[in-house]
Amino acid sequence: MVRFLILKFENTWVDLVPTKIVAVGRNYRAHAQEMGSAVPEIPTFFLKPPSSLIGDTGVVVLPAASQRVDHEVELAVVMKDRCRKVSAPEALRFILGYTVFIDVTARDLQAEAKKKGLSWAISKGFDTFAPIGPNIVSKEEIDPRDLDIWLKVNGIYRQHGTTRDMLFSVNELISHISNIMTLEPMDVVATGTPEGIGPMVDGDVVEAGIEGIGVLTVTVQRDR
Numbered sequence: 114m115v116r117f118l119i120l121k122f123e124n125t126w127v128d129l130v131p132t133k134i135v136a137v138g139r140n141y142r143a144h145a146q147e148m149g150s151a152v153p154e155i156p157t158f159f160l161k162p163p164s165s166l167i168g169d170t171g172v173v174v175l176p177a178a179s180q181r182v183d184h185e186v187e188l189a190v191v192m193k194d195r196c197r198k199v200s201a202p203e204a205l206r207f208i209l210g211y212t213v214f215i216d217v218t219a220r221d222l223q224a225e226a227k228k229k230g231l232s233w234a235i236s237k238g239f240d241t242f243a244p245i246g247p248n249i250v251s252k253e254e255i256d257p258r259d260l261d262i263w264l265k266v267n268g269i270y271r272q273h274g275t276t277r278d279m280l281f282s283v284n285e286l287i288s289h290i291s292n293i294m295t296l297e298p299m300d301v302v303a304t305g306t307p308e309g310i311g312p313m314v315d316g317d318v319v320e321a322g323i324e325g326i327g328v329l330t331v332t333v334q335r336d337r
């Protein structure tokens with residue numbers, strides 16, 4: 114069952130019911146370095162389930178199975194039209210707009226999966242692990258190539274970068290992904306996080322912002 118999630122778009126509201134959330138990894142050099150990972154030569158990505166979505170003012174629930182759950186602030190692209198095998202220069206035509214996304218990650222479970230060569234589906238896929246919003250800004254309004262992107266925990270900056278540092282541009286990512294899987298209307302593509310990822314704990318208030326879009330605020334609770 115997909116959660117009911119509405120985001121403001123221009124003067125109306127959009128029902129955000131994606132068929133998938135595609136999340137790009139290692140798209141900022143400094144983040145790849147802080148993770149001890151090589152910079153990829155072609156984009157790398159994984160899927161998060163739509164059941165992990167929550168909206169602005171929502172609650173991120175820390176699962177009992179993890180002792181360390183991290184924030185990753187990311188620029189997210191929301192698709193407008195079905196998009197299959199497009200080139201980078203064509204990609205913009207298929208985009209509705211941009212929003213703020215937090216790729217919540219159970220870091221200890223991810224580290225264990227990496228070590229054992231297992232899937233990231235668990236560490237990335239718990240319910241509430243995909244906060245998004247508060248609004249979608251039209252692709253006509255902003256240029257995703259040079260935006261301030263930041264995240265604060267309890268009012269203190271933890272991440273602060275610029276989308277200028279992306280290794281692969283939004284258009285290159287959409288092209289690459291669409292050559293593998295068809296992107297459907299309202300599908301979400303999260304474009305990777307800048308450096309500064311770190312843990313969230315019970316009671317934290319997390320604000321994530323992108324210049325020209327807005328601020329997404331969530332609170333954090335341990336599973337009770």
Ligand code: MG
Nearest residue numbers: 185216305306
């Ligand atoms: Mg990420």
